[in-house]
Amino acid sequence: MSTDHVTRAQTGSTRRSFLQSGTAVTVAAAGLASRPVRGAEPGTALETVRLGLVGAGGRGSGAIENSMSINDNVKLVAIADVNARKPVSLLRRAEPKYGARVAVTSNKIHTGLDGYKRILDDPDVDLVLFATPPGFRPRHLLEAVEAGKHVFAEKPTCVDPAGYRICRKAHALAEANGTSIVTGTQYRRQSNYVESVNRIRDGAIGEVIGSQMRYCASGIWYRPRREGMSDTEYQIYNWMHFIWLSGDQIVEQAVHNIDTMNWIMGGPPEIAYGGGGRFTRPDDSQMWDNMAVDFVYPGNRMCSFMCRQVPNTETDNSNVIYGTDGVMTIYGGDRGSLMSDRDGTERWSMKGDIGAAYQQEHQDLVNSIVTGNPVVELNDTADSSLTAVIGRMAGYTGKNVTWDFAVNHSTLDMFPGELNYDGDMPNPPFAIPGKEPLV
Numbered sequence: 233m234s235t236d237h238v239t240r241a242q243t244g245s246t247r248r249s250f251l252q253s254g255t256a257v258t259v260a261a262a263g264l265a266s267r268p269v270r271g272a273e274p275g276t277a278l279e280t281v282r283l284g285l286v287g288a289g290g291r292g293s294g295a296i297e298n299s300m301s302i303n304d305n306v307k308l309v310a311i312a313d314v315n316a317r318k319p320v321s322l323l324r325r326a327e328p329k330y331g332a333r334v335a336v337t338s339n340k341i342h343t344g345l346d347g348y349k350r351i352l353d354d355p356d357v358d359l360v361l362f363a364t365p366p367g368f369r370p371r372h373l374l375e376a377v378e379a380g381k382h383v384f385a386e387k388p389t390c391v392d393p394a395g396y397r398i399c400r401k402a403h404a405l406a407e408a409n410g411t412s413i414v415t416g417t418q419y420r421r422q423s424n425y426v427e428s429v430n431r432i433r434d435g436a437i438g439e440v441i442g443s444q445m446r447y448c449a450s451g452i453w454y455r456p457r458r459e460g461m462s463d464t465e466y467q468i469y470n471w472m473h474f475i476w477l478s479g480d481q482i483v484e485q486a487v488h489n490i491d492t493m494n495w496i497m498g499g500p501p502e503i504a505y506g507g508g509g510r511f512t513r514p515d516d517s518q519m520w521d522n523m524a525v526d527f528v529y530p531g532n533r534m535c536s537f538m539c540r541q542v543p544n545t546e547t548d549n550s551n552v553i554y555g556t557d558g559v560m561t562i563y564g565g566d567r568g569s570l571m572s573d574r575d576g577t578e579r580w581s582m583k584g585d586i587g588a589a590y591q592q593e594h595q596d597l598v599n600s601i602v603t604g605n606p607v608v609e610l611n612d613t614a615d616s617s618l619t620a621v622i623g624r625m626a627g628y629t630g631k632n633v634t635w636d637f638a639v640n641h642s643t644l645d646m647f648p649g650e651l652n653y654d655g656d657m658p659n660p661p662f663a664i665p666g667k668e669p670l671v
């Protein structure tokens with residue numbers, strides 16, 4: 233168990249402490265309301281946590297496996313996915329492995345863009361896991377909290393400032409409800425990351441003066457349009473390549489590095505300055521394939537960031553933190569951590585185990601529910617998602633983008649006003665710096 237999640241669990245407000253603190257008045261005055269939460273009243277703690285999954289693709293299936301393999305007291309009872317084939321293939325894999333703990337009857341498999349609402353309305357679901365494309369996350373999340381559900385939300389939790397504000401609201405309401413929100417930022421629970429951050433905080437590399445993050449890969453999937461697909465269906469199917477759904481690489485993928493940096497720096501940066509472009513994307517992709525951003529954190533600490541998805545290029549997924557007395561390198565995946573002197577002499581190292589971290593987040597979440605000690609960590613992940621968003625905005629527009637602008641002034645809201653699964657949706661153009669407006 234990581235020390236970080238203990239801190240998070242201990243600082244999560246319980247329903248009881250919330251009511252005692254008198255914050256109820258503030259929340260009621262703010263107009264926040266939700267349905268009753270099963271298991272929240274004294275003496276009614278849950279023994280079995282019943283899961284409902286929204287988005288049964290790669291990570292949704294992975295999240296169910298992570299949770300069921302580490303928690304004996306969870307049961308999968310409902311699945312929603314716009315693609316009817318996805319729940320079927322998930323169940324085909326999970327049923328033989330977990331037997332009666334997989335109890336999804338045919339009336340609990342939902343399709344359509346509003347399928348998730350059936351899960352939120354279902355009194356048999358305690359915990360909803362969201363693993364759809366990120367563009368849907370803020371609105372789904374808030375509705376789930378309003379429905380009195382505990383939530384697991386994959387990263388990133390928003391792709392624009394409008395979504396960020398919805399996340400903040402959902403976090404506040406979950407605290408008021410006494411429900412949990414754990415997010416898919418697994419590195420915050422990965423032992424070598426936690427050990428590295430603790431060492432940095434203990435002064436092992438001296439004072440942190442700057443850092444460098446890279447998520448450089450050799451590509452990403454692209455799903456060609458299938459015959460008969462509507463525009464909307466196609467964009468949701470090939471969601472990585474449409475910014476309203478994925479946020480581009482910096483948000484969708486590199487949010488892991490950015491989350492690590494915000495964790496180490498103690499919060500989000502003040503300003504972003506960036507650039508980039510695209511050479512290798514398919515014509516109808518809206519994504520860039522490379523981006524470099526300088527983030528300035530409070531205290532004039534500079535963090536240089538780079539991401540790339542270009543075939544036949546050198547890959548690197550790492551976070552390097554420079555201190556006055558040494559350097560800490562924390563690699564992505566299982567590659568571990570390495571601390572050295574400024575001259576490169578190794579002082580400490582540790583292996584990584586990302587599989588254990590993926591399980592840990594689900595164990596912490598389910599424990600928080602059964603013990604009645606909610607963990608609400610959405611704000612941190614929303615901050616990291618918005619940090620990535622200001623990096624993208626800086627790159628796309630070619631302008632300096634401040635944290636204050638994004639939080640308090642930006643009107644950027646990419647979620648379509650109306651969404652019809654069978655409807656038309658023009659293919660959006662990719663951004664050109666100097667032409668893309670900063671809004």
Ligand SMILES: NC(=O)c1ccc[n+]([C@@H]2O[C@H](COP(=O)([O-])OP(=O)(O)OC[C@H]3O[C@@H](n4cnc5c(N)ncnc54)[C@H](O)[C@@H]3O)[C@@H](O)[C@H]2O)c1
Nearest residue numbers: 287288289290291292313314315318363364366386387416
């Ligand atoms: N934490 C991690 O390391 C990690 C790793 C991979 C993916 N992810 C995140 O998980 C999420 C899902 O990624 P993935 O790789 O599983 O994608 P995927 O395309 O494999 O799965 C997404 C699923 O959501 C379904 N879907 C789309 N829109 C929906 C809607 N409105 N309602 C219901 N279902 C809908 C799709 O049909 C698909 O089955 C993304 O946010 C991604 O960034 C996190």
